[in-house]
Amino acid sequence: MADPVTSLVIDPVISFVVERTGELLIQKIVFLKGVRRQVERLKNDLERMRCFLKDADHKQIKYESIRNWVSEIRAAAYDAEDVIEIFASKIESIKDKGFVTRLAYYPWRIVSLNKIGKEIESLQKRLDDIAASREKYDIKNLGEGTTTHGEELQRLRRSSPLSEDKDIVGFEEITKYLVKELWKDDRNRRVVSIVGMGGAGKTTLAKKVYNHADVTKRFKCRAWVCVSSSYDYKKLLSAIIKQLNPTTKELLEVLEMMQEEDLERRLYQDLQDKCYLVVLDDVWEVAAWDNLARRAFPDVGTSSRVLLTSRKRDVAQHADALSKPHELKTLGEEDSWHLFLKKALVHEANAGCPPDLEAVGREITRRCGGLPLAITVIGGLLLGKKRWKSEWENVLNDFGAYLSRSQSEAGEINEAGAILELSYADLPTNLKFCFLYLGLFPEDSVISVRKLIHMWVAEGIMQKRDAKKLKETAAYEDVERLCSRNMVQVAEMTADERIKSCRVHDLLRDLAIRKAEDENFFQIHGTRDDQISAKSRYLAVHSLPLEKIYFGTSTPPLRSLLFFNGHGDRENISLIFKSFKKLRILELDLDLEDVGMYFNLPKEIGEVRLLRYLGLRDASIRRLAPIRRLPNSVGCLRYLQTLDIRGRFDRTVKVSNFIWKLESLRHLYAYKLECDVPLKIEGLRNLQTLSGIRFEDVMHNNMITLTSLRKLGIWVDERSEIDKLCMHLSEVGSLKTLHLYRAIGSEWPSLAGLSKLHHVTELKLKLPTSLLARTMLAPDFPPNLSRLSLNLTFFRDDPMPVLEKLGQLSFLKLKSASWGPQHMVISRHGFHQLKFLGLSRLYSLEEIKVEEGALPQLRCLRIRDCSKLQKLPEELKHISSLDALELVDMPEDFISGLDADTVSSVPNLRIF
Known part of the structure; x- marks a missing residue:
């Protein structure tokens, strides 16, 4: 009997890719005029298959009978997308050239158009053959006489x-x-x-x-x-x-x-x-x-x-x-172990576990991830086996395969697998794709939601959402939906209760991997150097040297290639760029060996023309130095949406003047960008995030042309005229977040001009308190400021009398890199809207006084590493809105001396 849920007709990639390919055919029609008729027929055939598959997704069919058929449709849809995008990228690469150059390219264009026409004809024949093969696979009347899935x-x-x-x-x-x-x-x-x-x-x-x-x-x-x-x-x-x-x-x-x-x-x-x-x-x-x-x-x-x-x-x-x-959270380690003993040893549980079985038993329990049903099922399985270490080790080695499947090879229904399968089956198509993508990350990973969103947007998952929403907004909503459905766990929240990072329970990750590998959607390459499938479109390499990656005689048509904790040399990196020209996403978390003092990205990167996401944040040589220079060829990546080149040790990255060519760029993350000439960035209408740019480069560009810019991080020094900078940015209506960084060894300029930034609602500064007291009165801040982060070096004076006058402030974070005042007073006269207050590394702070009636809206107070703080203010128990008190890296005597009456009034006390 077929597995009822695994026998769902469609892997979630099919409908998504077919739909996206149809959209691409419409978008690129301007480049495909000579083959318009073939393109329209291809689009119509793909759409018909999409509708057929969408209807089939609600039916229960024998999975084996259609698996190859579905795989062929997916491959054809992917290939159609690749053919069109590669051709369009070649045409776009010459559109900005002069008339004479474009004329010289005209014969090449005719040849290329003829070539793509033949490729589309070949794709069309494949689709015709696939349609005809429905009878061969006995799926001509798909769904007749079947029951709803599950x-x-x-x-x-x-x-x-x-x-x-x-x-x-x-x-x-x-x-x-x-x-x-x-x-x-x-x-x-x-x-x-x-x-x-x-x-x-x-x-x-x-x-x-x-x-x-x-x-x-x-x-x-x-x-x-x-x-x-x-x-x-x-x-x-x-x-x-x-x-x-x-x-x-x-x-x-x-x-x-x-x-x-x-x-x-x-x-x-x-x-x-x-x-x-x-x-x-x-x-x-x-x-x-x-x-x-x-x-x-x-x-x-x-x-x-x-x-x-x-x-x-x-x-x-x-x-x-x-x-x-x-x-309902998962069980803790000891509760999990206690339940395991009850299920695996029954009456002997009170006597404990036999010594020779305890280590493997605890590892089995750990793999259950605190999930009671998994512990119950696996314990029941062990109960029926001999109490030999080898028997328990066999169960451990086959753990994921057993618990993530809803049915064993013997036809027995597995309740734990059934529950997981049902949760997966209930996901809409786009969420299934998003969930499967999470399986690429290593076990127990804490996954940055921002990174995940950028990857999903690069994949095109958000194509057909509400046109009024940013694609990033739609992607974040999908993260929320997966968390709301308990398919993904929240790892960390921001102060304003947004999901900052997430993780996937091991059993759900096992399910995602099995589903994806069943359909050749992706492969995980771990510590073994197995051959990689020639059909793989998504590949994650975990802790494996590049030279151990074996592709056999054919190169897979990879779209995403993610390296985690691997290592290799420059030659291997160059090979990746030359071989995988269909890549959309490349994430390199590598130790790069034998390439000299610093690593400069190979010029071959420019050959990966379809690349949309390039993550190099932690790429370093033996963990000592990050990338120092980007080659000019990066300017050829016209589809690039996210470029993350932040180094582990915050080093400068040198670039030539090509950033302006990256017309699709949405997010550029760098610690500090340097260019020998003023860096041109104007005209990047899709750019939302720009961090690590110098003051001079901002001033040399017409920033009004950056119509989507929301977050900007700028390096300044004592010569920087902040008043002129703010005038320059005052008409960038989309700008919401401004970070100002002070160059090492320089003094802070005057910051009085910030009041011109009416659109800015979030500000982050690193400055001495003396400057705050001397020049930063409340009217000098952006008038609509709601979020403020201050790193107060040379911290002597209580900043609260200045900051409490910011009437709309809802988020305030204070951090010190040096000494500070012994006393801090929060009066009843200000902070009427403040919901989050964070005090971090205020090493001289001994007392916080909160006046009666102060902080009427406060929801979260976080105190981190304030080593001399004697006690919490007693007035906290009178703040009825306070929901969470977080104490991080505080001394043991502070924690042990907490007043029970004060902390008991706060619903959520978290001590880290």
């Missing part, structure tokens, strides 16, 4: 409150909290929600709460239904009614005859005058809640409750906006 797994996941697991670990405090929430004195119908990733134990916890003595005492009228992702609304209503009434033959017959409206009325009447508790387990869609809540669950002042579990945070928030969903 029905078998849905049956497996149907829950009941009767089968409560007695081997529960780590849920004691959470259970007490949820029972207390259900008992709250509120006569309105309220929803208490449990959210978390599949397998985190939501259902197990809900059962424990449902069967708790205090709950059965309070709610005499109770019912439990498992909703699932493909629910039958009539059956849900009937199931609840059956639990509320004696089961008789007459009732069953009546319910069978009722329509939806009748069932809703009957359920409403059954619940109307009762204090009821209904558990809705595994709710996937908002619509499922809306149907029940609006029509069948009365809200008539009887203190009724609904306990809801879901993998999606937005579903829980929609059900009751006034009730914060309880997010």
